[in-house]
Amino acid sequence: MDFRKIKNISVDIVLFGFDGKDINVLLSKRYLNLHNPHYPIIDDWVLTGNHIFKSERLDTAAQRVMHDVSGHDAPFMRQFRTFGNPKRVTKNKDLLWSQSQQIDPRTLSVGYYALTHCSDFEIQDPNYQWFPINALPELGFDHQYIIEMAFKYVKEIINVSPIIYHLLPIKFTLNSLLSVYETIFDITIDNRNFRKKMISKPYIVQLDEKERQPNSKKPANLYMFSKDIYRHMITEKPRIII
Amino acid sequence: MDFRKIKNISVDIVLFGFDGKDINVLLSKRYLNLHNPHYPIIDDWVLTGNHIFKSERLDTAAQRVMHDVSGHDAPFMRQFRTFGNPKRVTKNKDLLWSQSQQIDPRTLSVGYYALTHCSDFEIQDPNYQWFPINALPELGFDHQYIIEMAFKYVKEIINVSPIIYHLLPIKFTLNSLLSVYETIFDITIDNRNFRKKMISKPYIVQLDEKERQPNSKKPANLYMFSKDIYRHMITEKPRIII
DNA sequence: GAGATAAAGAGTACTTTTTACGCTTATTGT
DNA sequence: ACAATAAGCGTAAAAAGTACTCTTTATCTC
Numbered sequence: 112m113d114f115r116k117i118k119n120i121s122v123d124i125v126l127f128g129f130d131g132k133d134i135n136v137l138l139s140k141r142y143l144n145l146h147n148p149h150y151p152i153i154d155d156w157v158l159t160g161n162h163i164f165k166s167e168r169l170d171t172a173a174q175r176v177m178h179d180v181s182g183h184d185a186p187f188m189r190q191f192r193t194f195g196n197p198k199r200v201t202k203n204k205d206l207l208w209s210q211s212q213q214i215d216p217r218t219l220s221v222g223y224y225a226l227t228h229c230s231d232f233e234i235q236d237p238n239y240q241w242f243p244i245n246a247l248p249e250l251g252f253d254h255q256y257i258i259e260m261a262f263k264y265v266k267e268i269i270n271v272s273p274i275i276y277h278l279l280p281i282k283f284t285l286n287s288l289l290s291v292y293e294t295i296f297d298i299t300i301d302n303r304n305f306r307k308k309m310i311s312k313p314y315i316v317q318l319d320e321k322e323r324q325p326n327s328k329k330p331a332n333l334y335m336f337s338k339d340i341y342r343h344m345i346t347e348k349p350r351i352i353i
Numbered sequence: 354m355d356f357r358k359i360k361n362i363s364v365d366i367v368l369f370g371f372d373g374k375d376i377n378v379l380l381s382k383r384y385l386n387l388h389n390p391h392y393p394i395i396d397d398w399v400l401t402g403n404h405i406f407k408s409e410r411l412d413t414a415a416q417r418v419m420h421d422v423s424g425h426d427a428p429f430m431r432q433f434r435t436f437g438n439p440k441r442v443t444k445n446k447d448l449l450w451s452q453s454q455q456i457d458p459r460t461l462s463v464g465y466y467a468l469t470h471c472s473d474f475e476i477q478d479p480n481y482q483w484f485p486i487n488a489l490p491e492l493g494f495d496h497q498y499i500i501e502m503a504f505k506y507v508k509e510i511i512n513v514s515p516i517i518y519h520l521l522p523i524k525f526t527l528n529s530l531l532s533v534y535e536t537i538f539d540i541t542i543d544n545r546n547f548r549k550k551m552i553s554k555p556y557i558v559q560l561d562e563k564e565r566q567p568n569s570k571k572p573a574n575l576y577m578f579s580k581d582i583y584r585h586m587i588t589e590k591p592r593i594i595i
Numbered sequence: 596g597a598g599a600t601a602a603a604g605a606g607t608a609c610t611t612t613t614t615a616c617g618c619t620t621a622t623t624g625t
Numbered sequence: 626a627c628a629a630t631a632a633g634c635g636t637a638a639a640a641a642g643t644a645c646t647c648t649t650t651a652t653c654t655c
Contacts (some may be wrong), residue, residue, distance in 0.1 A: 117361070117459075119359070119361070119362070120361070120362070120437070120461055163437070165439070165459065166439045166459075167439065168437065168438050168439060169435065169437040169438075169461075190434055190435060192432055193411065193432060193435040193463050195362070195405070195410065195411040195463065196410050196411075197407075197408045197409065197410060217359075217407065217408075219362055219411075219461065219463075221435050221437065221461075267513050267514075270512075270513050271509050271512050271513055272509070284603095285603085286602080286603085301643075301644070301645085302602090302603090302604095303603095303604075303605085303606095303644090303645085304642075304643065304644080306603080306604065306605095307604090307605090308641090308642085310604095321651095323652095328600060328601040328602055328603090328650090328651065328652055328653080329600095329601070329602050329603055329649090329650050329651040329652070330602095330603095330650095330651070330652085331602075331603070332603080332604095526632095527632085527633095528631080528632080543614075543615070543616085544631090544632085544633090545615090545616080545617095545632095545633075545634080545635095546613075546614065546615080546616095548632080548633065548634095549633095549634090550612090550613085552633095571620085571621050571622040571623075571630075571631055571632055571633095572621090572622070572623095572631095572632090573631080573632070574632080574633095596655100597654105597655090598653105598654090598655090599652105599653085599654080599655100600651100600652085600653080600654095601650100601651095601652090601653100602649105602650085602651090602652105603648100603649075603650070603651095604647105604648080604649070604650090605646105605647085605648070605649085606645105606646085606647080606648090607644105607645090607646085607647100608643105608644090608645090608646105609642105609643080609644080609645105610641100610642080610643070610644095611640100611641080611642070611643090612639100612640080612641070612642085613638105613639080613640070613641080614637105614638085614639070614640085615636105615637090615638085615639095616635105616636090616637095617634105617635085617636085618633105618634080618635080618636105619632100619633080619634070619635095620631100620632075620633070620634090621630100621631090621632070621633090622629100622630090622631090622632095623628105623629090623630090624627105624628090624629085624630105625626100625627090625628085625629100
């Protein structure tokens with residue numbers, strides 16, 4: 112294994128975390144102060160990411176980055192788009208940063224989106240932090256744009272692939288699933304119809320467990336998504352709608 | 354503009370062309386013969402692609418490649434995935450080729466899919482050729498894999514975005530549209546229901562022209578897809594099915 | 596333990612979309 | 626003129642989606 116970094120290729124991960132209320136994005140603090148501590152030159156946030164090693168696969172690099180953050184297994188993640196605009200690193204602070212890190216300012220960034228439930232992805236290091244997607248801080252590079260693209264992409268893929276479950280714990284209540292849909296698409300959904308629809312799906316499996324909510328009244332049934340059942344039943348019927 | 358090639362980044366385009374019957378893929382002849390003309394060392398096909406220039410955008414590079422092939426404007430194309438497995442170039446002939454072209458065997462390839470109707474994309478040069486997707490020749494590098502991924506991707510995106518029309522001429526008949534669906538998804542569709550459904554869509558606009566088919570009986574009405582109308586009416590309702 | 600509360604969860608009626616299939620109309624080659 | 630072929634219309638049944646009313650269940654408060 113060759114651990115030298117390829118200077119012009121990186122992976123950046125847009126990790127979306129649902130906390131029961133908001134969709135959040137994991138960001139990493141970027142701080143650089145060459146001279147005077149009172150006048151930091153760079154003090155903003157960026158996506159988690161890193162340059163890849165000479166003999167490393169892209170997926171592996173992305174997993175490595177996630178592992179470095181949490182120490183745990185990487186969450187569900189998929190490549191969604193590569194950003195290679197030669198002008199994506201042109202702001203002064205970004206150029207300065209590239210220089211300080213000895214990386215090529217003309218870096219190709221392979222973008223990954225990742226999904227998790229916040230409680231499943233613990234962060235100790237205060238240099239990493241969740242931000243609600245509707246209240247992002249100042250971001251370095253073109254990361255604001257990358258996040259927007261990732262979110263748009265995820266919303267599209269949710270309609271054709273069962274990835275939304277990754278935003279919830281393995282065992283989840285129907286209300287929480289409904290809540291994810293409502294949050295992501297910014298809509299309201301009729302609880303009763305939603306239940307009927309979901310319960311009718313063979314791959315939404317009811318468990319024998321119940322969950323006591325914080326402001327608990329009646330505890331809710333827990334369900335899980337069965338990838339196996341889902342796979343076995345995909346008729347793969349196209350929509351022919353569009 | 355800096356026209357030096359970046360040695361480890363390329364774009365590869367999977368151009369799908371519908372000819373009324375098959376889905377075809379455009380391939381480029383790869384031929385290398387160092388010594389004896391009777392024993393070519395490399396004689397196979399690859400995707401059209403090229404390394405990008407130092408100050409070139411990815412999309413621009415992809416368009417350049419298409420332009421080099423046809424001399425015409427590039428067809429509709431979108432990035433779909435980047436291939437960066439360090440072992441993607443390991444076969445002897447591929448290594449030899451990389452050497453002869455002075456490119457890095459550890460090249461990251463940004464994959465684009467592109468869609469056209471074969472008649473809209475004329476090829477003079479016999480080094481470029483259409484191959485039915487079900488009858489591809491021997492392919493270099495990991496291009497077989499890239500094509501498979503591209504096709505899978507396209508089939509998914511067709512369900513959420515109106516890209517299928519790019520496989521047809523601007524003016525098309527409903528039968529030809531039906532035919533594309535049938536070919537891509539390998540299904541049969543009821544002609545009468547399909548017509549009703551399509552005609553009911555505001556963005557499928559009937560024209561005043563008719564088309565006389567080759568084995569013509571009754572000439573068919575021509576339609577076109579209106580991007581404008583489509584955009585104006587997207588309610589963007591999520592499915593909540595999966 | 597009675598009653599209030601909040602969410603789970605059934606039920607019902609209506610609308611829209613999809614599917615299946617019979618039949619008619621239009622155009623051209625022979 | 627007629628056969629052949631594809632375009633195109635109509636109708637009915639099934640399935641899926643939507644809107645709302647009402648009931649049940651478990652827990653907290655008093």
